[in-house]
Amino acid sequence: MDIACNNIFCLYPNSMQFMLLFSRQGKLRLQKWYVPLSDKEKKKITRELVQTVLARKPKMCSFLEWRDLKVVYKRYASLYFCCAVEVQDNELITLEIIHRYVELLDKYFGSVCELDIIFNFEKAYFILDEFLLGGEAQETSKKNVLKAIEQADLLQEAIIFLDW
Amino acid sequence: MPAVSKGDGMRGLAVFISDIRNCKSKEAEIKRINKELANIRSKFKGDKLLFIFLLGHDIDFGHMEAVNLLSSNKYTEKQIGYLFISVLVNSNSELIRLINNAIKNDLSSRNPTFMCLALHCIANVGSREMAEAFASEIPRILVAGDTMDSVKQSAALCLLRLYKTSPDLVLMGEWTSRVVHLLNDQHMGVVTAAISLITCLSQKNPMSSRPCVFSLQIVSSASTDLQDYTYYFVPAPWLSCKLLRLLQCRLVECLETILNKAQEPPKSKKVQHSNAKNAILFEAISLIIHYDSEPNLLVRACNQLGQFLQHRETNLRYLALESMCTLASSEFSHEAVKTHIETVINALKTERDVSVRQRAADLLYAMCDRSNAKQIVAEMLSYLETADYSIREEMVLKVAILAEKYAVDYSWYVDTILNLIRIAGDYVSEEVWYRVIQIVINRDDVQGYAAKTVFEALQAPACHENMVKVGGYILGEFGNLIAGDPRSSPLVQFNLLHSKFHLCSVPTRALLLSAYIKFINLFPETKVTIQEVLRCDSQIRNSDVELQQRAVEYLKLSSIASTDVLATVLEEMPPFPERESSILAKLKKKKGPGAVSVTELDDSKREAGELNGGGERAAETASTPSPSADLLGIRSSAPMSAAPAAAGSLLVDVFSEVGPAAPAAAAAAVNNDVNPILLFLVTFKLALSLSRFVCKNNGVLFENQLLQIGIKSEYRQNLGRMYLFYGNKTSVQFASFSTTRLCSLTLCPQLNVQSKPVEPLVEGGAQIQQVLNIECLTDFSDAPLLNIKFRYGGALQNLTLKLPVTINKFFQPTEMASQDFFQRWKQLSQPQQEAQKIFKANHGMDTEVIKAKLLGLGSALLDNVDPNPENYVCAGVIQTKGQQVGCLLRLEPNAQAQMYRLTLRCSKESVSKRLCELLSEQF
Secondary structure (H helix, E strand, C coil): CEECCCCCCCCCCCCEEEEEEEECCCCEEEEEECCCCCHHHHHHHHHHHHHHHHCCCCCCCCEEEECCEEEEEEEECCEEEEEEEECCCCHHHHHHHHHHHHHHHHHHHCCCCHHHHHHCHHHHHHHHHHHEECCEECCCCHHHHHHHHHHHHHHHHHHHHHHC | CCCCCCCHHHHHHHHHHHHHHHCCCHHHHHHHHHHHHHHHHHCCCHHHHHHHHHCCCCCCCCHHHHHHHHCCCCHHHHHHHHHHHHHHCCCCCCCHHHHHHHHHHHHCCCCHHHHHHHHHHHHHHCCHHHHHHHCCHHHHHHHCCCCCHHHHHHHHHHHHHHHHHCCCCCCCCHHHHHHHHHHHCCCHHHHHHHHHHHHHHHHHCCCCCCCCEEECCCCCCCCHHHHHHEECCEECHHHHHHHHHHCCCCCHHHHHHHHHHHHCCCCCCCHHHHHHHHHHHHHHHHHHHHHCCCHHHHHHHHHHHHHHCCCCCHHHHHHHHHHHHHHCCCCCCHHHHHCCHHHHHHHHHHCCCHHHHHHHHHHHHHHCCCCCHHHHHHHHHHHHCCCCHHHHHHHHHHHHHHHHHCCCCHHHHHHHHHHHHHHHHHHCCHHHHHHHHHHHHHCHHHHHHHHHHHHHHHCCCCCCHHHHHHHHHHHHHHHHHHCCCHHHCHHHHHHHHHHHHCCCCHHHHHHHHHHHHHHHHHCHHHHHHHHHHHHCHHHHCCCCHHHHHHHHHHHHHHHHCCHHHHHHHCCCCCCCCCCCCHHHHHHHHHHCHHHCCHHHHHHHHHHCCCHHHCHHHCCHHHCCCCHHHHCCHHHHCEECCCHHHHHHCCCCCHHHHHCCCCCCHHHHHHHCCCCCCCEEECCCCEECCHHHHCCCCCEEEEECCCEEEEEEEEEECCEEEEEEEEEECCCCCEEEEEEEEECCCCCCCCEEEEECCCCCCECCCCEEEEEEEEEECCCCCCCCEEEEEEEECCEEEEEEEECCCCHHHHEEECCCCHHHHHHHHHHCCCHHHEEEEEEECCCCCCHHHHHHHHHHHCCEEECCCCCCCCCEEEEEEEECCCCEEEEEEEEEEECCCCEEEEEEEECCHHHHHHHHHHHHCCC
């Protein structure tokens, strides 16, 4: 039996392919891949996208068609947050995923700046993992995400304390 | 700032990071890194190694140490270990077994923090090995009653990731139905995570994940537990988007509410507020377009987008243009979209961002019809002069297609194409100029105009080579039509063409030589001049073989042939056979079959009669198989796990094989009393494979808990009649029952299917009948689709089935003796007339069953023909309206190897291929 899958939407709606954070100088600050790719491929994509996005002017729109994906990006101070989603996916909600992530970082670090992400890159990854998992929103409540991270931080100290 | 306490290790890392940042040059950085690497090698530091890797340097050691960190009892180390693994270890690493062990321990630790870490790691790596190890464990965690919410969230998405990588390893089971109940969870985060998983599962497994009953609370946003999920005054935008995407029912009230909300004054000036609100709005509009059945909503959506077209946010303008493109293809909103033409043209001219301009150009293409074609084509042409190089070729194709499709008078068409060549000659592909020639040749009312225009265009001092090609061809054919005017006398025409000759490439020169010999026929007075040209060394001794040969042959032909012979040989070209526009095919190829909008399909249907201006050319767009052929066919391509079972039970009672389909959606609806605010049934569109009905005409086509569809059909010559019996299996009435036949673009001119509408009401337990009359016009390979819609207890049911009409149904058996058979067999000896397939037997090789199937096929089974009595030989004629196709068949079973060899020879190549495909699935 065949299934007529004539859903015009893709099979995995709102599924993010990857997220990159890079600076205005083109330095990669965070990379998260939700699709299996080789290291070579990842480097190529990163190089290409960083170039494309940096070349765009401030007033241009935040979406661009790139290969067969849609890239949604936004600049916050010196950092570019850049996500790739499927063409059929919702661009605006992706843009707000970026914003929510920035809010999470901001709340955690207290007015986050690029240096926070450089020096505490592992925290940036942990926060992202609490918020998005496998390219899907896992927990969109700011309070809950931060609670989870703070609990982990406490645990960390507790055990360090025991070690003494 | 929360206390981010740093142990010694972390302080070391901070120092290292500072050092790296202070490095003035790449060399200094590499030096510092090498020093640190040496340091790490002696005393392993996962975090620093990770930082180095993230800088973009390759790390080929330390993996083992990282794995050891996983089982550390220090949380920091464990955490870094997991981060290391998920960022650095490729999915096929040999360490995966060790990693899996550590993960297993953490999963069974009952410590939610550890469990989440482990689940995050599985979701991040998502390899097949991990799926093998955990695909059965995670569903258990997900539905266990005592699992913490945060773990449930991670488990749901983790499972989704594994399902995406290795769907075969994630087995549906009892947990599947329990997952659905997560949607009723009090915790919005759990609902958000679960909905991603369920959406994916239900799209890929309609049969196994029961048609679920989903409750939706979008409108009841007053609920108090939404508080922390309210994002800039927007209640749970993420969840709302997910839910909207999941809905497969016509959700009119809900959509109206969202459209109304869009008109309300904003509650915040923040862009996040409007973005979140509009994200939902766009998702709603995309749903409205998807259903394409609510004119009111479609027009409202269009007006809403119209407002956005002039919004100061570039993002909104971009999205509005994009969404409107799909709206333009709906018959209900096409007119409404057209009212925005001026704004869109303005966007094409003034937008500063090329991606926005591209969207505007796409929209103009989509909204184009006969009424505005001239304006749109003119605007696109003028945009082309300054368009970005990256999009020029596509623009050229689009202009060419629009010009052809909506040409009322063909002089306009010719003007447009010549303009196109003038403005963007480099981007005019061969297909475009071939097409203009095809059309000019096929339409005698435009030939004189074309000759005149192309003659004028060639006057330009610099003209594109493509213009020379068109000019050469058209003047060579129709130059006589303008030769009366002394300004374009034969010799003037020739000199004009020849003045371009030396600047052109070899293929164009070859074309010009042919034009010259045509001139000799059209205008005897040019003979001497042209013969001189042909005779000169640069032609007759040209180093290019093609040019030399043409020059020699044309010279000889013009010298020895009599006027009559010349006139016959060089007669005007006959009209081209009508076929799909080569340009349309090219655009489709360029954008991929999926990317050609539905407009193309609809338009081609709508416009088929108008293309090239003649009703007699109705088949124009649709007759050749092309990449577009499966615009509809795509839908049926996804294979299902149940397929072998279904194909296996051929000739057996069909009632047994439609078994596990859709269980009682209705019963589920009644049982679900948890959230009765809004109940929706998600139905799935199904198409059963044709193969069960290739060799038989009657049976049950489809059955689920609600509906049974029986089928009875008979065929004579090229005509067929199919009786469909729709049985309501429930005790409740089906309302708004309707069926629609869908023929793909290719199939339309091949197969004519007529039917009367059915009764809109089917009472509980009742059966209604529908008769389809089928006429086979020419051979075909697609199957017509039947879309059935009805309301059951307020929920819309929608399914699409393939109708089992296959080419063999139009077989007439032909009896013949052995000698005749072999004689005919030999006559059909061209390689393309034969199709052969060697395949493994799928069923037992029982002689009687094979015979029954071959007889069911419709051809005559011939005894005593093949010298080997084990083999089967059949003969028959396929009757189509246009022609009769003789078909011979030979099936050679090999019982030892459990293989068959099937050979078909038919007088038409496509029939051999199709029959071979159909039959090879039967044995």
